[in-house]
Amino acid sequence: MNLLLSGSLLATTPNSTFFWGVANSAFQVEGQPQASDWRSFTQQPGAIADGSHADFITNFWTDFEKDFALAQKLGANAFRLSIAWERIEPTPGNYDLKALDHYEKMLLSARRHGLEPIVTLHHFVLPEWLSQKGGLLEENFPQRFENYAAHVVSHLSKGPARVRWWMTFNEPNVLVRGGYMEGDWPPQKKDFNLAVQALAQLSRAHLRAVNQMRKIRSDLHIGIAQHWRVFQAKNKWNPLDQLAKWISDWCWNRQSTRSMYSGQLNLWLPGAQRVREEITINEKQLGLDYLGLNYYGRSVVSFRLKAPFIHVEEGNLTKSDIGWELYPEGMEQAIQESYKDYALPVLIAENGLADAKDQLRPNFLTSHLASLQNARNQKLPVIGYLHWTLTDNFEWHLGRKPRFGLVEVNDTTGKREPRPSFETYRKWIEAHP
Ligand code: BGC
Numbered sequence: 001m002n003l004l005l006s007g008s009l010l011a012t013t014p015n016s017t018f019f020w021g022v023a024n025s026a027f028q029v030e031g032q033p034q035a036s037d038w039r040s041f042t043q044q045p046g047a048i049a050d051g052s053h054a055d056f057i058t059n060f061w062t063d064f065e066k067d068f069a070l071a072q073k074l075g076a077n078a079f080r081l082s083i084a085w086e087r088i089e090p091t092p093g094n095y096d097l098k099a100l101d102h103y104e105k106m107l108l109s110a111r112r113h114g115l116e117p118i119v120t121l122h123h124f125v126l127p128e129w130l131s132q133k134g135g136l137l138e139e140n141f142p143q144r145f146e147n148y149a150a151h152v153v154s155h156l157s158k159g160p161a162r163v164r165w166w167m168t169f170n171e172p173n174v175l176v177r178g179g180y181m182e183g184d185w186p187p188q189k190k191d192f193n194l195a196v197q198a199l200a201q202l203s204r205a206h207l208r209a210v211n212q213m214r215k216i217r218s219d220l221h222i223g224i225a226q227h228w229r230v231f232q233a234k235n236k237w238n239p240l241d242q243l244a245k246w247i248s249d250w251c252w253n254r255q256s257t258r259s260m261y262s263g264q265l266n267l268w269l270p271g272a273q274r275v276r277e278e279i280t281i282n283e284k285q286l287g288l289d290y291l292g293l294n295y296y297g298r299s300v301v302s303f304r305l306k307a308p309f310i311h312v313e314e315g316n317l318t319k320s321d322i323g324w325e326l327y328p329e330g331m332e333q334a335i336q337e338s339y340k341d342y343a344l345p346v347l348i349a350e351n352g353l354a355d356a357k358d359q360l361r362p363n364f365l366t367s368h369l370a371s372l373q374n375a376r377n378q379k380l381p382v383i384g385y386l387h388w389t390l391t392d393n394f395e396w397h398l399g400r401k402p403r404f405g406l407v408e409v410n411d412t413t414g415k416r417e418p419r420p421s422f423e424t425y426r427k428w429i430e431a432h433p
Contacts, residue, residue, distance in 0.1 A: 019078035019386065021384065022074070022389060024067075024080070025123035026081070026087075027125045028389075028394045029394070031055060031061055031062075032062075034086040034127075036125045037187065038125045042055075049399050050399035057394050057400075058392070058393070058414055061102075070391075074406070078384060080119075080167075081120070086128065089148055100152065104160070107156060108161055117161065117163050119166055119167070121149050121168050122169050123170040131186060141204075157216060158216070164221055168223075169205075171225060172203075172226070174227045176198045176199050180194045180195035181195050195269055199256050200267050200275040204279060207263055207279045210281065225349040227296065228294065231301055232298060233301055241303050244310045263280065270309070288342070288344055290345040290346070291344045291346050293335065297330060298314075299314070300313050320353040321402055328368045328371045331348070331351065331371040332371040332372070345381040346380065347383050348372065350387075353404065365387070391416060392404065392407070392408060393405065406418065
């Protein structure tokens with residue numbers, strides 16, 4: 001069934017071509033933020049490493065045409081962006097039609113620039129009122145997300161923007177790690193039991209939303225963007241390192257993906273209480289039509305005798321401005337691994353690095369794209385590559401300092417200036433239609 005599904009999906013990409021594009025998210029670029037957990041968090045002294053905020057960034061909210069024009073210049077045919085829930089539902093149950101119309105305008109502009117919109121419904125940020133009620137852990141969170149998703153999806157998939165490609169959640173694992181394990185993201189908890197509960201709520205919300213979205217239109221492509229890392233045992237001959245690696249890989253890459261894919265929730269973290277539950281998926285019986293992978297690198301894992309017993313570190317190859325290792329061959333491996341698990345079409349939904357001087361990015365691009373090409377040569381159903389990201393943005397608790405853009409953005413004027421790697425990516429796209 002999965003293979004049949006992949007066949008039909010492959011046939012529906014624009015002109016059956018590969019998606020080449022870029023990805024961003026609302027809070028990280030739009031500016032003029034509405035009341036949300038992240039807006040409040042940025043106002044807390046010391047919360048953001050460089051003391052910056054997201055009130056003015058590139059002003060994508062009003063200046064989106066500039067970025068779509070840049071993406072068009074790049075030769076892109078797809079653009080992944082997200083909807084800010086806090087704009088759409090500023091108070092519980094009250095939807096702001098003007099905000100939806102604004103997104104519709106934005107998406108129509110993307111289409112005019114030859115870009116297929118790929119829309120994420122939730123990229124880390126919650127409306128302030130919802131976070132005050134308990135956020136992900138609020139009992140009705142899945143129902144609230146379902147209602148919000150149904151509202152947005154009916155408007156934007158039935159209206160002139162005709163959005164067909166959707167993602168419910170971005171990186172459930174990263175969201176839960178920041179908010180409930182490390183506590184350096186809102187709601188700043190450090191409790192593995194709550195973390196498992198939060199993962200369960202995200203799975204429930206995803207599955208409910210998928211059931212609704214398929215009722216709205218049967219021709220939508222629904223996925224998630226999962227942060228997928230390649231895990232390696234520090235000493236491959238050491239069975240304890242191997243066990244630590246297996247646990248990390250399961251907890252990080254696989255458990256929430258599997259729950260959202262199969263409806264069989266089976267979620268656990270070391271020392272925390274397991275959640276097991278089954279949620280019925282109507283129609284297609286699977287909760288994902290394709291899998292978005294955000295690939296950023298590898299994790300080297302070893303066993304330690306002292307709690308928490310599992311130690312995870314970066315490998316020792318070249319590092320980006322924020323210390324993330326560059327590990328291009330992992331892209332091919334991540335695609336192979338996820339395909340082996342799910343047999344779903346794979347979209348590289350994010351891949352990029354912080355490199356203010358653009359010294360590493362050109363080579364980063366060509367090496368990762370070559371790795372992607374290897375996967376395509378093996379006839380794995382890879383349907384696209386979206387670079388993170390087009391313009392410099394707001395990098396969550398790290399603030400404005402990390403520069404992920406193919407295009408440099410002046411912090412005060414918002415002026416955009418393509419970096420040399422913009423040309424590297426443009427040429428690659430041109431050579432690989
Ligand atoms: C997130 C993005 C973030 C990027 C780089 C991903 O985990 O989805 O929002 O900007 O990593 O840090």
